[in-house]
Amino acid sequence: MYEKITPPTTGEKVTFKNGEPIVPDNPIIPFIRGDGTGIDLWPATEKVLNAAVAKAYGGKRQISWFKVYAGDEACELYGTYQYLPEDTTTAIREYGVAIKGPLTTPIGGGIRSLNVALRQIHDLYACVRPCKYYTGTPSPHKTPEKLDVIIYRENTEDIYLGIEWRQGTEIAEKLINILNTELIPATPEHGKKQIRLDSGIGIKPISKTGSQRLVRRAIYQALRLPKNKQMVTLVHKGNIMKYTEGAFRDWGYELATTEFRNECITERESWILGNKEKNPDLSLENNARQIEPGYDALTPEKQAEICKEVEGVLNAIWETHGNGKWKEKIMVNDRIADSIFQQIQTRPDEYSILATMNLNGDYLSDAAAAMVGGLGMGPGANIGDECAIFEATHGTAPKHAGLDRVNPGSLILSGVMMLEYMGWQEAADLIKKGLSGAIANQEVTYDLARLMEPPVEPLKCSEFADAIIKHFDD
Ligand SMILES: NC(=O)C1=CN([C@@H]2O[C@H](COP(=O)(O)OP(=O)(O)OC[C@H]3O[C@@H](n4cnc5c(N)ncnc54)[C@H](OP(=O)(O)O)[C@@H]3O)[C@@H](O)[C@H]2O)C=CC1
Numbered sequence: 001m002y003e004k005i006t007p008p009t010t011g012e013k014v015t016f017k018n019g020e021p022i023v024p025d026n027p028i029i030p031f032i033r034g035d036g037t038g039i040d041l042w043p044a045t046e047k048v049l050n051a052a053v054a055k056a057y058g059g060k061r062q063i064s065w066f067k068v069y070a071g072d073e074a075c076e077l078y079g080t081y082q083y084l085p086e087d088t089t090t091a092i093r094e095y096g097v098a099i100k101g102p103l104t105t106p107i108g109g110g111i112r113s114l115n116v117a118l119r120q121i122h123d124l125y126a127c128v129r130p131c132k133y134y135t136g137t138p139s140p141h142k143t144p145e146k147l148d149v150i151i152y153r154e155n156t157e158d159i160y161l162g163i164e165w166r167q168g169t170e171i172a173e174k175l176i177n178i179l180n181t182e183l184i185p186a187t188p189e190h191g192k193k194q195i196r197l198d199s200g201i202g203i204k205p206i207s208k209t210g211s212q213r214l215v216r217r218a219i220y221q222a223l224r225l226p227k228n229k230q231m232v233t234l235v236h237k238g239n240i241m242k243y244t245e246g247a248f249r250d251w252g253y254e255l256a257t258t259e260f261r262n263e264c265i266t267e268r269e270s271w272i273l274g275n276k277e278k279n280p281d282l283s284l285e286n287n288a289r290q291i292e293p294g295y296d297a298l299t300p301e302k303q304a305e306i307c308k309e310v311e312g313v314l315n316a317i318w319e320t321h322g323n324g325k326w327k328e329k330i331m332v333n334d335r336i337a338d339s340i341f342q343q344i345q346t347r348p349d350e351y352s353i354l355a356t357m358n359l360n361g362d363y364l365s366d367a368a369a370a371m372v373g374g375l376g377m378g379p380g381a382n383i384g385d386e387c388a389i390f391e392a393t394h395g396t397a398p399k400h401a402g403l404d405r406v407n408p409g410s411l412i413l414s415g416v417m418m419l420e421y422m423g424w425q426e427a428a429d430l431i432k433k434g435l436s437g438a439i440a441n442q443e444v445t446y447d448l449a450r451l452m453e454p455p456v457e458p459l460k461c462s463e464f465a466d467a468i469i470k471h472f473d474d
């Protein structure tokens, strides 16, 4: 069935039921070593994962690793340009849970992203990236311990669909012509805008299906968190991109207030209910005035619309959510994308789950990782309904490749997410304990060592893995 790879002779497949994995005690797990620093990161990660599983389960559970190929390694084995062989996608589909090191995407040409391709091929629609502080980690932020967020990034659409045309190509010119002559001048809202003829063109599709299945996962995650972290923030630039980013926000709210009506309250609803709780005799109009800044300057039609909204909310949920009951629900709010970058720095503890579209989530996850110690501390998972691939937030960091120096923390913590996803919490906890112990003892790789005050002598990537294992026993 496979052209050039052979699955391990022992072990069983992970299967899926209702979107959740069913994991045998000896699962076969495909792994991709990765390009660049993957050569350093993967051996360190495998060693830590194996040690934790062995210690936690004393042989009752173990992982049978199945090496599969992508990126440069795949080209070496399968031939030129065979960056993502059929063997690899088949194995991941068949075994359900996989882990990978980073893969190179040349900027501006050549192959399209293999990382993105893997997510799209396997429909791994939720990219989950927790950013949490480990005590003692040096950070450029004054209070990094206040940041404890999980980014839920839509993983299959947005500009990452790769529908774009280079400037000067026949299709780009044809599209620009059609847009300029038939669509843009004909649309009153676009006025006489015209696209310059020497433009490249990219398409940004954001679907209701894609947005709502992502937000659904984010809300389910919120339900699993302690009460004080049950918040979902919809991140968007809907003030500028109304029908893509704005629609993402609207579809998120729609889902929260229909499918999860009993579990959720929106921020605006909470203001309306709160106003009435403070003043039971408050008129609809005064309630509307309090929730809408600049209410008195609005047109009568707009004012009537807001009064209707207030009335609608009170009629619909006063019984179920009023009198403070809303405080026990998941708070769903939204923030404009640029503002959330400053909000996570100025008010980190006000956020918990950040649901984003693909590009915003890509930017935000690197920025949030920087606050808790950098890209060496940013794990991630790509989750679908019948498959999951775990991978770090960072890339191949080519200048460090093969030097045994980069921080394997992100890939190891991605492995922790994989163990938790599999229900192997004891092994996951051991690794988190080991990592905390190593960091607290200032046994860290160069990236953290240089930020410590005073700076400490760095460990190698492989030595950091050994330090984590040593601190299992703390
Ligand atoms: N999922 C994936 O596989 C991803 C792949 N990529 C691809 O990776 C390639 C390189 O991308 P690039 O823009 O350089 O971004 P990278 O994330 O690979 O690296 C940028 C910088 O981040 C720091 N860094 C990254 N990883 C680690 C680590 N494990 N430990 C410590 N520091 C780390 C280093 O900073 P410093 O040198 O300052 O210490 C590094 O130079 C590109 O081809 C890109 O497309 C990018 C992102 C994700």
Ligand SMILES: O=C(O)CCC(=O)C(=O)O
Pocket (backbone or CB within 6 Å): 103, 104, 105, 113, 114, 115, 116, 362, 393
């Ligand atoms: O695939 C790539 O090259 C970049 C992907 C990326 O930046 C990410 O997933 O965060």
Ligand SMILES: [Mg+2]
Pocket (backbone or CB within 6 Å): 362, 363, 366, 393
């Ligand atoms: Mg990225």
